[in-house]
Amino acid sequence: MNSIKLSKTYYSTEKVLISFYFKKFFKSFRVKLCFIFILIPLAYSFIDIQNYINSSVEINQLILDNSIFLRGFLSFSLIYYNITTIIISCDIISEEFSNRTAMVLYSTTSRKKILISKIIFIILLLMFFELTSFISFGILSTFTLGLMISPIIFILGFFLILINMLFIFSLTFFFSALTRNTVVALLIPFFYNYSEQLFILSDLKFLSYSQQLNNLISFIQNIITNGNSSIKYYELTVSFIIFFTLPIIFIVITFYTFKKLDIRI
Amino acid sequence: MSQSLNPLISIRGLTKKYDKLVVVDNLNLDIQESCFALLGPNGAGKTTIMLMLLGLIKPTNGTALILGKDILKNLEDILIKIGFLPENVGFFPNSTGREHIELILGLRNKTKERREATELLLKWCGLKKEFWDKKVITYSQGMRQRLGIAQAFAGNPKIVFLDEPLSNIDPLGRDDLIKKIKEKKREGITIIIASHIISEVEQISDSVAIIDNGKIKASDTILALAQSYGLNEYEIINIHDDTKKSLIEIFEILSSKRDLFLEHPQLFSEKIIFRTNNLNGIKKVLKKFDNFEIKPINGTLGKIYIKIIKSKISE
Numbered sequence A: 001m002n003s004i005k006l007s008k009t010y011y012s013t014e015k016v017l018i019s020f021y022f023k024k025f026f027k028s029f030r031v032k033l034c035f036i037f038i039l040i041p042l043a044y045s046f047i048d049i050q051n052y053i054n055s056s057v058e059i060n061q062l063i064l065d066n067s068i069f070l071r072g073f074l075s076f077s078l079i080y081y082n083i084t085t086i087i088i089s090c091d092i093i094s095e096e097f098s099n100r101t102a103m104v105l106y107s108t109t110s111r112k113k114i115l116i117s118k119i120i121f122i123i124l125l126l127m128f129f130e131l132t133s134f135i136s137f138g139i140l141s142t143f144t145l146g147l148m149i150s151p152i153i154f155i156l157g158f159f160l161i162l163i164n165m166l167f168i169f170s171l172t173f174f175f176s177a178l179t180r181n182t183v184v185a186l187l188i189p190f191f192y193n194y195s196e197q198l199f200i201l202s203d204l205k206f207l208s209y210s211q212q213l214n215n216l217i218s219f220i221q222n223i224i225t226n227g228n229s230s231i232k233y234y235e236l237t238v239s240f241i242i243f244f245t246l247p248i249i250f251i252v253i254t255f256y257t258f259k260k261l262d263i264r265i
Numbered sequence B: 001m002s003q004s005l006n007p008l009i010s011i012r013g014l015t016k017k018y019d020k021l022v023v024v025d026n027l028n029l030d031i032q033e034s035c036f037a038l039l040g041p042n043g044a045g046k047t048t049i050m051l052m053l054l055g056l057i058k059p060t061n062g063t064a065l066i067l068g069k070d071i072l073k074n075l076e077d078i079l080i081k082i083g084f085l086p087e088n089v090g091f092f093p094n095s096t097g098r099e100h101i102e103l104i105l106g107l108r109n110k111t112k113e114r115r116e117a118t119e120l121l122l123k124w125c126g127l128k129k130e131f132w133d134k135k136v137i138t139y140s141q142g143m144r145q146r147l148g149i150a151q152a153f154a155g156n157p158k159i160v161f162l163d164e165p166l167s168n169i170d171p172l173g174r175d176d177l178i179k180k181i182k183e184k185k186r187e188g189i190t191i192i193i194a195s196h197i198i199s200e201v202e203q204i205s206d207s208v209a210i211i212d213n214g215k216i217k218a219s220d221t222i223l224a225l226a227q228s229y230g231l232n233e234y235e236i237i238n239i240h241d242d243t244k245k246s247l248i249e250i251f252e253i254l255s256s257k258r259d260l261f262l263e264h265p266q267l268f269s270e271k272i273i274f275r276t277n278n279l280n281g282i283k284k285v286l287k288k289f290d291n292f293e294i295k296p297i298n299g300t301l302g303k304i305y306i307k308i309i310k311s312k313i314s315e
Helices: A013-027 A030-054 A061-089 A094-098 A111-145 A151-179 A182-201 A209-226 A233-260 B046-053 B075-079 B097-108 B114-124 B141-152 B171-186 B198-204 B222-228 B244-255 B279-285 B300-314
Strands: B009-018 B021-031 B035-039 B061-066 B082-085 B159-163 B190-195 B207-212 B215-221 B233-238 B271-275 B292-296
Touching (some): A013 A111, A013 B097, A061 A111, A061 A151, A061 A182, A061 A209, A094 A182, A111 A151, A111 A233, A151 A182, A151 A209, A151 A233, A182 A209, B009 B046, B021 B061, B021 B215, B035 B046, B035 B171, B035 B198, B046 B159, B082 B141, B097 B114, B097 B141, B114 B141, B141 B159, B141 B171, B171 B190, B171 B198, B190 B198, B198 B300, B207 B222, B207 B300, B215 B222, B215 B300, B222 B292, B222 B300, B244 B271, B244 B279, B244 B292, B279 B292
Parallel strands (some): B035 B190, B035 B207, B082 B159, B159 B190
Antiparallel strands (some): B009 B021, B009 B061, B207 B215, B233 B271, B233 B292
């Protein structure tokens, strides 16, 4: 074989992996499924806006920001974004074990770099889907109502939903890495997602992650409408801490445990 | 294997236990630049040794130095210089052969010339061009194995670990891949093979460690092992090209040195076979012929292996 002199480039391992994951994802059927899931809340919102237009209520900035965007679009979106997150990330680790690529992949570079690449890939992908959906909503509301959502509300909503998706991802990532089984990594977050309402109804609100998100959204809504919040200070602090730290905790635990695992198929 | 000053791989007290089951037991081994084989029955611990050296499995005790670096401390630096073909290699089913090689090249060498290097590797491994851009899911088992071997050698690694490299390959393909692996060995790449197929190991390797129950039963060059086990049938083969003329020339020289042999040497189309107790004497005679290699005849390693396993049973 004529060997070729190989030279180093500025591409880092992470860049190579992330671009490979993107290529692989956009070739898979899941991409269509994800687009369908982000279109559903848009369709709901369109109907919602039409109902407002047909009613006698005069639509102003407050109604758009508070009722149509925060209470309407974001609430509709949450469930579908969570499903999209689970679909994207359920096989993030387990796939390499089911198709036996793990041994080759993990023998070329460090596990830390591979895991970081996976996390960056997922965050970028989630941001892409969320941004697509949010911008579509923005265009929809501007064209149908002639009003634009307040930028601060738009950014806050985007950020809160992204953190919520990161929590679902961290949960899925955790089970995908620990069990190396796609079905388990799909079912447990899915089951959790649907059992949250049970937690809320049975007074175990602290077990529901989306309850923390609801507290934060309610706080923002109260600030917009009344200028002050009716939510207790300590409750808000607890929600804030849980909401922001839980995804990080799950990701750190996954890192720590996966680094110790034997990669043997 | 005899220990020397700067071995490429130096294994020190490597142990792997799963609860009370000892899979690899206090392994000490030095591996030099060559083609080295870990030979042993199924479950002997060959794959576990490889996986520990690659950092895929954490050793219970001990460590190893690869290219002078500790696998427990500098794994990332080591991995970039190592290739690996696992047993039953897997690929992302919806990606193409080209994409896989490009990925491995990117991870290992960060090369700018990825496209060109990928095509050279795909051509080298014998994968038909029409399959380069087809999804791996459409590949036969043999094609996957070829792609697996190509990815193991991607990025000019210094050491390549091959775990049962010729499994799932038909006899013709097997001969072809043996030639290709030997070619890489001549290019200076150190190859470590784990296999339970003796004939495969014998054709490719210079040195061998026979492993059973996680312990080394014997380790040396095949030539030295043959001598120490009293097996005195050897062959002279041309290691570069088929210059039969030189082979005849060697045969004529050897024929005039009757006292070196137990029986008169025999000339075949590609080799000379002889029996001797004075291998050093024959080596001296052949000193000026650097295109030729003396090795024990095919089947010798099998005889050594049986002797070692038998001695284990009688113990």
